[in-house]
Amino acid sequence: MKIEESSIVETSDYRVIIYPASRPFETKEAKAITEKLFDFLATWAAHGKPLASSFKIEKNQFIVVCVDEEKEMASGCSIDALGKVMREIDEEYQLGLFDRMKASFVQDGQIKTLKLQDFKSQLRNGELPKDIQVFDFSKNTYLDFLSHFLLPLEKSWAAGIA
Numbered sequence: 001m002k003i004e005e006s007s008i009v010e011t012s013d014y015r016v017i018i019y020p021a022s023r024p025f026e027t028k029e030a031k032a033i034t035e036k037l038f039d040f041l042a043t044w045a046a047h048g049k050p051l052a053s054s055f056k057i058e059k060n061q062f063i064v065v066c067v068d069e070e071k072e073m074a075s076g077c078s079i080d081a082l083g084k085v086m087r088e089i090d091e092e093y094q095l096g097l098f099d100r101m102k103a104s105f106v107q108d109g110q111i112k113t114l115k116l117q118d119f120k121s122q123l124r125n126g127e128l129p130k131d132i133q134v135f136d137f138s139k140n141t142y143l144d145f146l147s148h149f150l151l152p153l154e155k156s157w158a159a160g161i162a
Contacts, residue, residue: 013143013144014067014068014069014141014142015066015069015074015140015141016064016065016066016140016144017064017065017067017079018063018137019065019090020062020097020102020135020137021095022096022102022113023095025061029093030057034057036085036088037063037085037089040081040085041065046073046077046078047075051067051068051072052067052068053068054066058149059111061104061111062104063097064145086098100137101116102115102116103116103119104135104137105119105153106132106135120161124161130153132152132153133156134150134151134157135149135150136148136150136151136156138157
């Protein structure tokens, strides 16, 4: 399975796991992360059966891992193995990949990340404009990721906060 920008309409709906960093990756970090994930995914398996998987670094800040579960289902142990590799990456580069108490959004063409509490406060106080776009890290399928990962504030999970 190959994941890259394409004009082809995807019909397979892969399982997606999104790891959002708290900041953009430096060039050398992105290269090292890419190498580590290529090595890991080449041997990633569930109950001894290889998993058809791939990943991409989205917007230079989010790691998106996909698994084609029509070929082989990811097991709890295989997901744990992925989590272990991601924790190693997170610890090495201090990326905050497992901090779910943050919000990332696009303002004036720039990706910004705030603690969730600060994001909510700034939205309520009018410190953030209503024309921002908000990332949603809860996407579980690739098709959902493609169409709903970045949404205008009023159509996002954060709409009820503003």
